[in-house]
Amino acid sequence: MGTSAKRSFVKEAQAGARLGRRSRNIVKVFDLGMAEDIPYFTMEWIEPRSGHHGIDISQDMGRCTLVRAKSIIFDVLDALVVAHENKVVHSDIAPWNIVYDPSEQIFKLSDFGLLKIMQGAIISQGSGSLLVGGRADFFPRDVRSGVEEISYASDVYALAVTLRTLVEGAGCLTENGGAMLPTPGAIRVRHEGGRDAPPQLTNLLLRFIDSHTSKDTVQEFRDMLQRVPS
16 A cells, blocks of 8 residues: 555544544444554444344345435435535445444444545545446436546435435446436335335435536435425
8 A cells, every 4th residue: 555545544534533423323433553554444343234134225225115215314414414514525425335233223324435525635545446337326427527526415416316226226226337317207115015205205306316416415405305205
């Protein structure tokens, strides 16, 4: 690992540790150190849910009621508010980076390893992997042309895509480099027998995915999500 990569790694770990102390919805970083000139950090241990192979919610795509999907997204919103207030963009919001902590019975945002620290212009060395395969579906079109365009609004877009996958399933992702399927006129809640979701949910997805702007904020997203009946 080169000097630049080590410096980036340390700053990212420090930022993750700082955020974890300020939000219970962010996986905590406890310690940072060096082992044979290789930096490392330790994080809190989270037990997998009973019957699940892992701790993230990727298995929940298309298996969530609208109530559960909203609960997950509200918890992540709480984490994002803290991150953005501290000028940190997560850069990799997706079901595989949201975990359920059964000890606290809450959902937490994990893996700030690809974060961007605004104003400091720090992007991790691994950021090129953001645009590989299905990951690109979680990024707006402007970001797909270059990771330097990652912003607070990118996190909002990714959160909207995550919400859609939880309710509708992964079928809305094309996994072909980011050409995500347009939001249909009605979103089907797959786990509830394919019933139509309330129009407020469709409007939210249309607003933050299909009509995404570089000025979208987590507060705007929260306001619209609060108006979605369950």
